[in-house]
Amino acid sequence: MADEVKLFVHQKIPVLVHNGKPIAESLVILEYIDETWRNNPVLLPQDPFERSMARFWAKFIDEKILITARKVSFNTGKEQEQAIEELTEQLKLLENKLKGKPYFAGEAIG
Incomplete structure (x- = not known):
């Protein structure tokens, strides 16, 4: 339910859900991926x-x-x-x- 509330508040697409937590907005998602999976090729x-x-x-x-x-x-x-x-x-x-x-x-x- 908390995740649904967060998504409703942001009302943004796209949304990445990682470990049950939503991350919204394209650039924020790219930065999150770069910082989370540092051993893979970077997106930015x-x-x-x-x-x-x-x-x-x-x-x-x-x-x-x-x-x-x-x-x-x-x-x-x-x-x-x-x-x-x-x-x-x-x-x-x-x-x-x-x-x-x-x-x-x-x-x-x-």
Whole structure:
């Protein structure tokens, strides 16, 4: 029941549940995985500048793209059309960042 209450309070997706405890928000989950399983390849870059860039783009996705995508889903008419245009521009910006790379960090996921 406590976990359900925590999830309701945060109302965030995605949620990672580890050892019965929920961890919410993409970037927080990535940092948790990096800190919990240190012997596996890291998800975030080790270089401080590259790590900050990964955080920037994760935040951009969470705070811009996902919010705009919700506007597309839940609006109609002119509001939906405007949200589609905004989402298209945001996705173009993200795609330009990935130009020529399979992942943000280059050839590897982390």
